[in-house]
Amino acid sequence: MGTPPLEPKRFLRALFDAAVAAALPQTRVPAFLPAPPQGRTLVVGAGKAAATMARAVEDRWRGQLSGLVVTRYGHRVPTSQIEVVEASHPVPDEAGERAARRMLDMVHALSADDLVLALISGGGSALLPMPFDGLTLADKQAINSALLKSGASIHEMNCVRRHLSAVKGGRLAVACHPAKVVNLLISDVPGDNPVDIASGPTVGDPTTCADALAIIARYGIELPEKAAEILKSGAGETIKPDDSRLKRVETHLIATPALALQAAASVAKEHGITPHILGDDIEGEARDVAKVLGGIALSVSRNSEPFGAPCVLLSGGETTVTVRGSGRGGRNVEFLLSLALTLKGRPGLYALAGDTDGVDGLEEIAGAFVTPDTLERASERGIRPAEALANNDGHAFFEALGDGLVTGPTLTNVNDFRAILILDGAPPEGQTA
Numbered sequence: 287m288g289t290p291p292l293e294p295k296r297f298l299r300a301l302f303d304a305a306v307a308a309a310l311p312q313t314r315v316p317a318f319l320p321a322p323p324q325g326r327t328l329v330v331g332a333g334k335a336a337a338t339m340a341r342a343v344e345d346r347w348r349g350q351l352s353g354l355v356v357t358r359y360g361h362r363v364p365t366s367q368i369e370v371v372e373a374s375h376p377v378p379d380e381a382g383e384r385a386a387r388r389m390l391d392m393v394h395a396l397s398a399d400d401l402v403l404a405l406i407s408g409g410g411s412a413l414l415p416m417p418f419d420g421l422t423l424a425d426k427q428a429i430n431s432a433l434l435k436s437g438a439s440i441h442e443m444n445c446v447r448r449h450l451s452a453v454k455g456g457r458l459a460v461a462c463h464p465a466k467v468v469n470l471l472i473s474d475v476p477g478d479n480p481v482d483i484a485s486g487p488t489v490g491d492p493t494t495c496a497d498a499l500a501i502i503a504r505y506g507i508e509l510p511e512k513a514a515e516i517l518k519s520g521a522g523e524t525i526k527p528d529d530s531r532l533k534r535v536e537t538h539l540i541a542t543p544a545l546a547l548q549a550a551a552s553v554a555k556e557h558g559i560t561p562h563i564l565g566d567d568i569e570g571e572a573r574d575v576a577k578v579l580g581g582i583a584l585s586v587s588r589n590s591e592p593f594g595a596p597c598v599l600l601s602g603g604e605t606t607v608t609v610r611g612s613g614r615g616g617r618n619v620e621f622l623l624s625l626a627l628t629l630k631g632r633p634g635l636y637a638l639a640g641d642t643d644g645v646d647g648l649e650e651i652a653g654a655f656v657t658p659d660t661l662e663r664a665s666e667r668g669i670r671p672a673e674a675l676a677n678n679d680g681h682a683f684f685e686a687l688g689d690g691l692v693t694g695p696t697l698t699n700v701n702d703f704r705a706i707l708i709l710d711g712a713p714p715e716g717q718t719a
Contacts, residue, residue, distance in 0.1 A: 294707055295655050297557060298638035301550040301598070301705050302652075302691070306642050308549035309472060309541035309700045311335055315342035318538045320468050322349040325399030328465075329353030329368045330389050330458070332414035332484055333407030334361055334375070334643045335472050338697040340368040340405060354392060355405055356385040356413045360650075361695045376648070377430055378415035383423050386416035386453050393458070396465035398534075404458070404467055408474025408643065408699035410484025411444060416453040418522050425510045426450065436505040437608030439569055440475050444485040448524050449498040450513055451485065455524030458487035460531045469537040474643075474701040476567030476603045478542050489537060490527030495520050543567070543602035546642060546700045550600055559707070560597040568603035572617045573624035573675065575605050580628030583635055583706045595634070599706040613679025616647025618702055619654050623675040623683060625706075626660045633658050634709035640691045643699035647681070653691045654684035663687050 292300060307313075329343060329351055336355040341363050344351060351367040358375040373382030393402060417426050429450065433443040448455035459467050467488055475482040480489045495517045502509055502517070509517070516522040525532065543566040551561035564582075568575060579599065586593050593599075605617045618639040629635050640646065640653025664671055667686060674683040684690045 292557065294636040294709070295657070298636060298655065298705050298707060301553055302638055302640055302703055304553040305546035305550045305700070305703045306696045306698060308546050309642065309698045311339040311342040311472070311698060312345070314472070314540040315339055315470060316346045318470050318540050319343065319346055320401065323399055323401035323466065325397055325401070327351050327401045327403065328392060328396070329355065329403045329405065330393065331355035331405030332410035332487070333472065334358050334409040334699045335407035335697060336405050336410070337361055337363045337365070337370045339407065339470065339472070340365050340370060343403060343405070344368060354385065354389055356382055358409055358413060361697060363697065373413050375409045375412045376434060377427050378412045378423065380423060382413050382415050386414045390416070390453060390458065390461050393462045396462055398464040400465040402462045402465050402467045404469045404488045406469060406484045406488065407472035408483065408701065410487070411447050411454070414453055414484065414487060416451060418450050418452050418516055420512045420516065421450060421510070425513055429507070429509065429513060432507045435609040436507060437571065437606050438501060438505050439606055440604050441482055442501045444482045445493045446498045446501055447485045448491055448493070449495050449517060449522040454485040454487045455491040456486060456489055456529065456532065457525060459489065459535050460525050460529070463531040464534065467535040469535065470540050471537065472541045472698060472700065473539055473543065474604070474699045476569050478539055480537050488535060490529060490532050491524035492527055493524070495522050541698065541700055543700045546703065547600050547602050550703070550705065554598050560593070562593055562597055562599050564599055564601040566602040568601050568605070570605055572605035572607050572620040576621045576624035577628050579704070579706060580625045583708055584629065584632060586708045587632055587635060595708045595710050597708055599708070601704045602701055604701050607678060609678055611677030611679060613674065613677040614649060614681040615678040616641070616649065616680065618646045619680025619684055620675070620678065621704065622654050622656050623671055623680050626656045627671055627675065629656070631658050631661050636707040637705065638691065639702065639704045642696060642701060642703055644693040644696045649681055650692070650694070651681055651690050652693045654680070655689045655691065657689070660687065660689070
């Protein structure tokens with residue numbers, strides 16, 4: 287019958303768990319560790335996975351270590367040699383700023399015999415804030431909040447952040463010169479470009495202040511006067527990829543969204559369900575992406591085109607949400623609300639969408655599930671999904687139905703994971719959603 291041995295929601299959760307497990311630092315870091323240097327080994331890093339990456343280094347490193355990494359509140363793990371600092375995400379705070387300044391101080395006066403291990407993962411942009419000279423943390427917080435609400439893509443947001451930072455856009459790598467720098471990166475960005483992972487503190491940046499100004503104009507974002515001056519004058523120009531001080535920088539992508547999707551696809555095959563990976567770098571407004579993917583799912587269900595059922599459609603990337611309402615939401619629940627409205631209760635269609643770090647938006651909720659009776663159950667409770675979508679209130683909507691996906695911090699981050707399961711109709715008797 288093409289029905290997975292697990293009931294549909296459990297099957298989809300198994301795919302999500304496999305995607306997360308494939309990107310865990312303890313399984314990915316060891317193979318990329320370099321040989322110990324003649325001199326010191328200093329570890330620096332930032333991101334939601336930074337603490338677990340540091341722990342993985344400590345577990346495998348032979349020799350002395352020291353250093354500092356900064357991660358999101360609640361994402362700390364015990365370490366013995368590398369200090370872990372917690373700070374705020376997605377809006378930066380003073381703890382992150384202090385950590386950034388301490389990190390820059392640590393890497394000064396290194397020699398050519400020394401090694402810097404840079405452990406960088408998603409979330410590092412907010413977790414490692416150090417305003418460009420003349421700006422304040424309050425300025426950076428205001429700009430960051432405006433970018434998050436604007437609908438700008440992660441590439442666009444990070445371009446602006448790099449040019450208003452004293453540590454991003456290759457500046458941390460230059461501060462490490464002449465030491466060797468080995469970047470171990472866990473990608474949470476579409477396309478896996480290192481300069482977009484945590485806004486690229488240890489890699490060269492080909493974008494310019496003019497590019498950042500164009501993004502600000504495109505989304506109508508108001509900048510503090512000093513920030514506008516920094517961009518217009520070119521004073522905030524970042525370190526370019528051909529800078530001679532970056533010659534001893536070596537970069538490894540140790541975990542990516544594609545790796546996570548492949549792991550989920552393997553689990554689907556084990557359960558007799560054909561997986562189709564639609565892409566690992568899908569971008570766009572979450573509600574619009576849902577209409578496109580939902581349309582594909584309906585075509586499969588109704589017409590066996592472009593694939594035959596049973597199958598599961600897998601995708602990753604980072605959508606955007608232009609915030610117009612006052613609800614509790616995130617990219618993944620926004621996507622699912624729009625998807626539910628697109629599918630209109632079609633039998634045999636189930637979906638999961640979640641952030642692989644366990645946090646969708648500002649809440650400790652990874653995402654949610656959609657089932658064929660999502661709209662029916664909402665109607666019975668007097669909940670109007672279209673109104674919830676208009677108010678960007680996805681978390682409240684799925685919480686009310688008991689369909690939220692709560693994982694706790696996963697301690698890694700390879701962006702969003704989406705799976706749409708298409709069966710040959712409703713599941714057999716006894717297999718409820």
